[in-house]
Amino acid sequence: MSRAEVETALARAGLEVPERERRDIAAAAHFIDEMGERVRKTRTMAAEPAHIFPPPKE
Amino acid sequence: MVPDFLTIAEAAALIGKRELSPVELVESRLSRIERHDGKLNSFIRVLREPALAAARAAAAEIMAGNRRGPLHGIPIGLKDIYETKGVPTTGHSKILIDHVPQQDATSVRRLTDAGAIVLGKLATHEFALGGPSFDLPWPPARNPWDTSRFTGGSSSGTGAAVAAGLVLGGTGSDTGGSIRGPAALCGLAGLKPGYGRISRAGILPLAFSLDHAGPMAWTAEDCAIMLQAMAGHDPADPASADRPVPDYRAALSGDIKGLRVGLIRHFYEDDNPADEATRQGIAAAVKVFEDLGCSVRELRLSPLAEWAACGVLIMLTEAYAIHEATLRERFSDYGELFRDRMVLAALISGGDYVQAVRRRRELAAEFATAMADLDLALTAATPSEAPAIDAVGKFATFERPMLTMPFNVTGTPAMSVCCGYSAAGLPLAFQLVGKPFDEATVLRAAHAYEKATTWRSVRPRLDG
Numbered sequence: 001m002s003r004a005e006v007e008t009a010l011a012r013a014g015l016e017v018p019e020r021e022r023r024d025i026a027a028a029a030h031f032i033d034e035m036g037e038r039v040r041k042t043r044t045m046a047a048e049p050a051h052i053f054p055p056p057k058e
Numbered sequence: 059m060v061p062d063f064l065t066i067a068e069a070a071a072l073i074g075k076r077e078l079s080p081v082e083l084v085e086s087r088l089s090r091i092e093r094h095d096g097k098l099n100s101f102i103r104v105l106r107e108p109a110l111a112a113a114r115a116a117a118a119e120i121m122a123g124n125r126r127g128p129l130h131g132i133p134i135g136l137k138d139i140y141e142t143k144g145v146p147t148t149g150h151s152k153i154l155i156d157h158v159p160q161q162d163a164t165s166v167r168r169l170t171d172a173g174a175i176v177l178g179k180l181a182t183h184e185f186a187l188g189g190p191s192f193d194l195p196w197p198p199a200r201n202p203w204d205t206s207r208f209t210g211g212s213s214s215g216t217g218a219a220v221a222a223g224l225v226l227g228g229t230g231s232d233t234g235g236s237i238r239g240p241a242a243l244c245g246l247a248g249l250k251p252g253y254g255r256i257s258r259a260g261i262l263p264l265a266f267s268l269d270h271a272g273p274m275a276w277t278a279e280d281c282a283i284m285l286q287a288m289a290g291h292d293p294a295d296p297a298s299a300d301r302p303v304p305d306y307r308a309a310l311s312g313d314i315k316g317l318r319v320g321l322i323r324h325f326y327e328d329d330n331p332a333d334e335a336t337r338q339g340i341a342a343a344v345k346v347f348e349d350l351g352c353s354v355r356e357l358r359l360s361p362l363a364e365w366a367a368c369g370v371l372i373m374l375t376e377a378y379a380i381h382e383a384t385l386r387e388r389f390s391d392y393g394e395l396f397r398d399r400m401v402l403a404a405l406i407s408g409g410d411y412v413q414a415v416r417r418r419r420e421l422a423a424e425f426a427t428a429m430a431d432l433d434l435a436l437t438a439a440t441p442s443e444a445p446a447i448d449a450v451g452k453f454a455t456f457e458r459p460m461l462t463m464p465f466n467v468t469g470t471p472a473m474s475v476c477c478g479y480s481a482a483g484l485p486l487a488f489q490l491v492g493k494p495f496d497e498a499t500v501l502r503a504a505h506a507y508e509k510a511t512t513w514r515s516v517r518p519r520l521d522g
Binding site: 034 | 267364368371382385386389401404405406410412415416417418419422452453456457
């Protein structure tokens with residue numbers, strides 16, 4: 001994730017982050033990229049998430 | 059003269075025989091808090107007068123023959139995310155510094171109904187995520203074994219206060235390892251029960267689908283005593299499990315012959331390599347379990363980084379949803395560690411969150427299959443002894459995959475058990491992991507291990 005992409009995400013989130021902290025966050029953004037890569041597996045369209053909504057009780 | 063260190067079980071036995079009064083016990087702990095907590099910072103708030111009043115009431119009830127059970131008259135502390143009626147519950151944060159709940163958390167009410175006496179509110183990493191921080195209204199807790207060291211987190215104050223004998227037990231919460239980490243680094247027994255076993259109603263949330271409440275104490279037996287009071291269905295918590303609660307203390311038979319244990323060695327040898335002392339401690343623990351009649355075989359799961367990625371993406375996204383509006387309005391009122399870790403969540407896409415939750419189902423199924431012919435799993439709890447408190451980086455959680463997170467992903471019970479001390483005299487630990495809702499077997503095995511070893515007789519020296 002580039003610094004520009006980080007800046008865009010922070011602007012969209014409406015967060016006023018001081019410059020020093022922005023640099024730290026941009027430097028750590030690769031952790032999010034790497035974790036995202038790990039959970040994006042090839043799976044069937046029907047593969048359900050772990051927290052499906054339970055059916056309402058009568 | 060009340061001993062400096064007592065377990066809950068020891069104190070309960072003395073109280074039951076009327077050889078120790080809850081008033082003496084509470085006074086002795088308040089005196090220890092006064093003497094030692096200036097260095098440890100484990101308490102945010104000491105409830106001296108209410109505790110003494112509760113101790114006097116407990117003493118009167120017991121003398122009248124109305125003893126409620128082993129927690130009656132036992133002094134405990136509450137992580138300051140457990141809501142307490144009329145007493146500020148801050149999450150160790152300026153954001154909630156004036157937050158005074160109208161009622162107790164369900165688990166707090168259950169503990170006090172069982173007769174436990176709350177001595178105060180304990181330090182935590184900010185909202186159970188951001189620490190150890192030096193820019194919050196209260197300083198971070200310090201490790202009683204060496205006050206220059208980290209307690210682990212986020213149940214940092216509970217780890218420090220129990221290890222130091224300031225309380226006999228305390229509450230923690232565990233979203234990615236926040237009970238087991240501080241229990242490991244402070245030398246305690248810390249149990250994350252199965253997801254849904256203890257109500258989270260009235261506990262400040264970090265991540266709804268990963269949050270677990272649980273006990274932290276000196277021994278597995280003490281955790282069993284606390285769990286007995288805390289466990290049980292609660293309609294106020296939508297994740298609460300409506301399942302029978304077994305007699306945990308009765309399960310501590312001492313006999314673990316025949317238990318089948320899977321050793322997840324690759325987690326701490328390849329995926330997040332532990333130091334030599336930790337590996338030796340685990341190897342020796344495996345030998346103890348074998349000598350006690352257990353069979354131990356290798357258990358191989360997906361790499362630890364897979365579990366950590368799944369858990370961390372879910373944790374950050376759910377936490378961000380809770381704090382998003384306040385982060386926009388009061389960004390600088392959060393500590394830097396919490397707010398910058400939270401800002402990373404703004405970089406996670408909605409799609410990746412759902413992929414993480416889909417991955418969770420796959421990983422949970424993998425663990426269930428792997429455990430089909432096993433009773434327990436065993437692996438490291440932390441990769442090393444406690445590091446220096448000022449050496450914990452802002453994004454340390456992401457740099458090495460957490461050894462504890464897999465069992466938040468599965469929601470299965472997991473417990474940190476002390477397995478010795480490093481050359482520097484700091485605690486080492488392993489984790490025992492059970493099948494869904496089988497806390498009883500985890501506690502039984504941990505108890506048998508503690509009885510077969512001498513580690514529970516070693517306590518930190520606070521006056522040195």
